[in-house]
Amino acid sequence: MKEYIKIHPWQIVEEGFHRENVKVSESVFSIGNGRMGQRANFEEDYSGETLQGSYLAGVYYPDKTRVGWWKNGYPEYFAKVLNSVSWNQIRVEVDGQVIDLNQMEPLNFTRTLDMKQGLLKRAYRVVTAKGIELEFDWTRFVSMKRKNLGVIALSIKASADCQINIQSKLSGDVHNQDSNYDEFFWQDTQAGVEGSQLWVTQETKKTNFSIAASSLHNIVLDTNSYTVNLSTEDRGSLANFNVRLEKNQELQLQKYTAVCSSMYGPEAELRNSAHAEAQEASHVGLAALLREQSQEWARIWHNCDVEIEGDDEAQQSIRFNIFQLFQTYTGDDSRLNIGPKGFTGEKYGGSTYWDTEAYCLPFYLATAPSDVARNLLVYRYNQLDKAIENAQKLGFTKGAALYPMVTMNGEECHNEWEITFEEIHRNGAIAYAVYDYINYTGDTGYMAEYGLEVLLGISRFWSQRVHFSENKQQWVMLGVTGPNEFENNVNNNWYTNKFAVWCLNYTRDQIHLLQKENPKRFAEIASKTAFAASEITRWDEITSNMYFPYDADRNVYLQQDGFLDKELIPVSQLSADQRPIVEHWSWDRILRSCYIKQADVLQGFYFFEDEFDLDSHKRHFDFYEPLTVHESSLSPCIHSILANKIGNSDKAYEFYLRTARLDLNDINNDTCDGCHITSMAGTWMTISKGFAGLRVRDGRLHLSPNIPQKWKSIRFNIRFRENYLRISLYKEQVEVENIEGPSLLINSWGVDFQVEPKQSKRIDYAKK
């Protein structure tokens, strides 16, 4: 665990230069606007360890799969979000000496991610070999309003007259570190100079996405003692500034770069568009663009801010999580999704996982207009045909759909058989998201329009994936991997069996409802999907007689058939030098151990809580949590929510900090690869579903607040159907302000209260 980030309610601040943490900071201080984003790589040269990354949403490359032993059904490629044109390389030389913080000892180094304004800033002083002290100030942002625009502003002051050379690049010479065959993913790179503009165009190999980038510079100096020379390089173009800087004089350089991709415009026009956008930005000017940026972020924060009174560490971290989520996904394009690392690294390829439905959806449902969450669902609807093809490849028939574990365009990318073929619980989360969306928004029309076809495909998959065991005289599901990836190819993973039954029942009920309420639309779907009523007969047979592993002595459901054969030694008895086990143990040892990577049975309790009483929650938590190593970022948040539910406030708070500060403190020792974006939505859930106990039941909002001892209050805004609400939680009271929308009946700890339009209501909560 690293503790070099200074606590501040609105900023992430690194004080002093932490050379050993450069890659971690590159991830933590990343910037993005949903359309493009980049790691916080230094603009100036850096000869130390770094992971260079600048990414464009939706622009990917199908990197040929690399496996030791090919298995039928493996995908041909792993889709990767590409490292694309780099616009932040600005080499600075002073009297011939290259500024390189790896070779110098920067003084008063501070790096700040200003989450209120959406800015990345760095400031430091360095002393050159000739003894000249230079003051550097960098500001960088990707515009939330102008989605193709990135801006860099540099200021340099010197303690004595000196000669400064600045080489600012636009470079198409970019590589992915995780490329399977060291391949260069781009082709037809062209670069040049036109007037005062640098430009680069290129195209991805195979997928043929085209991009064009254009940079313009603006130098501000109170003398004319400088020259500019623009030139073309291999795969890039360069602006070369030679400046005679006098003692205490300030040199300012602004760089406006627009990057346009064929995702959003015809290829033939990209170069002109990029040029026009960069030019417009330079006319608007830095001050106005900064104002715009701050206004856009104010608008976002207005919907989603969480205020925690009495705990700055907790405050900083929840804002950091929310900030990164909105930097990654803003929801205006149903072709896009939320990669586990967003724009902060290459790992996981920027592709879509079950994380989106299980973790991110609730966040966007409550903090953004409902079309944002709807777009996440439509993304899966649009990929239904591919999910059906995917299932066919594995031998399933009749419209059964298996959604991929990892995907960019609907095709499976993952190629470890125990996950690709067996971690099928992902289908459950995708079906649940349809329920979750309709339950939260009340948009029942979604079911008829899109939802039911997805549910039908998924249910058909489950009904073929199970079989009847003559031995048990029950339905079983063999050879699966549950959410706990530290156990593979197990039989009857309780969570997966549970989800299969839930999906079959939910789909059946929705079919009956639509048949009754909209027979015409139902007939259309039935004919399109060749649905037969006899399918439901089989589903009912399965759901009424499904096998669930269970231990009567402990009165707990078992993670899988063989779980109790394992040696059950609590994690507390593992020595610190064995952790994380994934880094210290062989895979063989991990698989045989009882250690659970992330919530598995407990993930099921999280989804289906209303089916189990509080005692059952406690028993299962007390049995499984002590065996859980939380080596997936997705784990602590679910445990925090459940700990809250069972009244274990200390654990709830401990897990809150663990999820919220996962990247800020590099808790899993892997933030250098990128931030854990999808689990950040889980952090938000620990506040809303955990400490506030927010649920929607029968179309009504329920709260059961229980805030940590240390906190005086929590305040957050949510959208709920037609209402926009501000919820304030105190130790003994809850207050709801009905900012927008009609009168609303809310329930807190079992007590109903009405909040009239534009009014607030504060009540004591009599905890059960």
Ligand code: BGC
């Ligand atoms: C977790 C998966 C998750 C993936 C991407 C893995 O470590 O075990 O549940 O989908 O990371 O976040």
